[in-house]
Amino acid sequence: MTPSEWEVMRIIWTKRSISSLDVIEVMQRKRDWSESTIKTLLGRLTKKNILATTKEGRHFNYRPTVPETTAMDKTVAELFQHLCDMKKGAGIINLLAKLNLSKGDIERMQAQLDKKLKDAPSTINCNCLSSGKNDCYITD
Amino acid sequence: MTPSEWEVMRIIWTKRSISSLDVIEVMQRKRDWSESTIKTLLGRLTKKNILATTKEGRHFNYRPTVPETTAMDKTVAELFQHLCDMKKGAGIINLLAKLNLSKGDIERMQAQLDKKLKDAPSTINCNCLSSGKNDCYITD
DNA sequence: TTTTTGTGTTTACAAATGTAAACAATAGAG
DNA sequence: CTCTATTGTTTACATTTGTAAACACAAAAA
Numbered sequence: 001m002t003p004s005e006w007e008v009m010r011i012i013w014t015k016r017s018i019s020s021l022d023v024i025e026v027m028q029r030k031r032d033w034s035e036s037t038i039k040t041l042l043g044r045l046t047k048k049n050i051l052a053t054t055k056e057g058r059h060f061n062y063r064p065t066v067p068e069t070t071a072m073d074k075t076v077a078e079l080f081q082h083l084c085d086m087k088k089g090a091g092i093i094n095l096l097a098k099l100n101l102s103k104g105d106i107e108r109m110q111a112q113l114d115k116k117l118k119d120a121p122s123t124i125n126c127n128c129l130s131s132g133k134n135d136c137y138i139t140d
Numbered sequence: 141m142t143p144s145e146w147e148v149m150r151i152i153w154t155k156r157s158i159s160s161l162d163v164i165e166v167m168q169r170k171r172d173w174s175e176s177t178i179k180t181l182l183g184r185l186t187k188k189n190i191l192a193t194t195k196e197g198r199h200f201n202y203r204p205t206v207p208e209t210t211a212m213d214k215t216v217a218e219l220f221q222h223l224c225d226m227k228k229g230a231g232i233i234n235l236l237a238k239l240n241l242s243k244g245d246i247e248r249m250q251a252q253l254d255k256k257l258k259d260a261p262s263t264i265n266c267n268c269l270s271s272g273k274n275d276c277y278i279t280d
Numbered sequence: 281t282t283t284t285t286g287t288g289t290t291t292a293c294a295a296a297t298g299t300a301a302a303c304a305a306t307a308g309a310g
Numbered sequence: 311c312t313c314t315a316t317t318g319t320t321t322a323c324a325t326t327t328g329t330a331a332a333c334a335c336a337a338a339a340a
Binding site: 003007013014036073075084089091095097098099100105117120129130 | 222227244246
C-alpha cells in the first residue's frame with residue numbers, strides 16, 4: 001500500500017463502509033486532489049483486494065478487507081525490520097518521547113516491558129553487515 | 141531515502157568511511173545485486189547529499205553526512221505521522237512484543253513512560269478524517 | 281609514454297506511484 | 311422509453327525506484 005493509498009484507507013477504515021462520493025468529499029477536505037485521482041486510488045485499492053465493493057444503486061460501496069490494526073502492525077514491523085538491531089530501541093525511545101499516548105496505552109506498554117525485562121539480554125548486536133558477529137565499532 | 145538506498149547506507153554507517161569496492165563486496169554478501177546496481181545507488185545517495193566523497197588515489201571514499209540515528213528517527217516519525225492517532229499506542233505495544241530489546245533500552249523506555257504517564261490523557265481521539273472531533277465510531 | 285584496468289558517470293528501461301483526463305455504462309429523470 | 315448525469319474503468323503521462331549495461335577517465339602497470 002502506497003502513502004496515497006494509505007490516506008484513502010484511513011477514511012474507509014474509519015467509516016467502515018462508504019460510497020466513493022463520500023470518500024471524495026472527505027478526502028478533498030484533507031488534500032487538494034482531483035476527483036479523478038481519488039477514483040484512481042479507489043480502483044487500485046480494489047484491484048489489490050484491499051477494498052471490497054458492493055454495488056448499491058448508482059454507486060458502489062467500499063469497505064476494507066483488512067483491519068487497520070493489521071495493516072498498521074505489518075507496516076511498522078516492516079519498517080523496523082530494516083533498521084539496525086542495535087538501534088531499534090533508541091528509535092522507539094525517541095518515538096515515545098514525541099507521541100501523545102493515553103494512560104491505558106502507557107500502562108499496557110509498561111506491562112509489556114516489565115514482562116520482557118526479565119530475560120532481556122544486556123546488549124543487542126549490530127547486524128548491519130550481516131557478518132554474524134557484532135558489526136558496529138561503537139558497542140553500547 | 142528508498143529501501144535499497146537504506147540498505148547501502150547501513151553498511152556505510154557501520155563502517156563510517158568505506159571505498160565503493162568494499163561497499164560492493166559487503167553488499168553482495170547480503171543481496172544478489174550487480175556491481176553496477178550498487179554503484180548506481182552510491183551515485184544517487186551522493187547526489188542526494190546523503191553521502192560525501194573524498195577522492196583517494198584510484199577510488200573514492202564514501203562517508204555519511206547524516207547520522208544513522210537521525211535518519212532512523214526521521215523515518216520512524218514519518219511513518220507514525222501517517223497513522224491514526226488513536227491507534228499508534230497499540231501499534232507500539234505490538235512492536236514491543238516482537239522486538240529483541242536490551243535491558244538498558246527497556247529501562248530507558250520505562251523511565252520515559254513513567255514520566256509521560258503523569259499527565260497522559262485518558263483517551264486519544266481518532267483523527268482519520270481530520271474533522272476536528274473524534275472521527276472513530278469505536279472509542280476506546 | 282603507452283596500455284590496461286579499476287572506478288565513477290551516463291544512459292537505459294521496466295515497474296510502481298502520483299496525478300488526472302477521457303470514456304463507457306447504467307440508474308434515475310422526464 | 312429515451313435522455314442525461316453520475317460513477318466506475320481505461321488510458322495517460324511524468325517521476326521515482328530497482329536493476330544494470332555501456333562508457334569515459336584517471337591511475338597503475340608495462
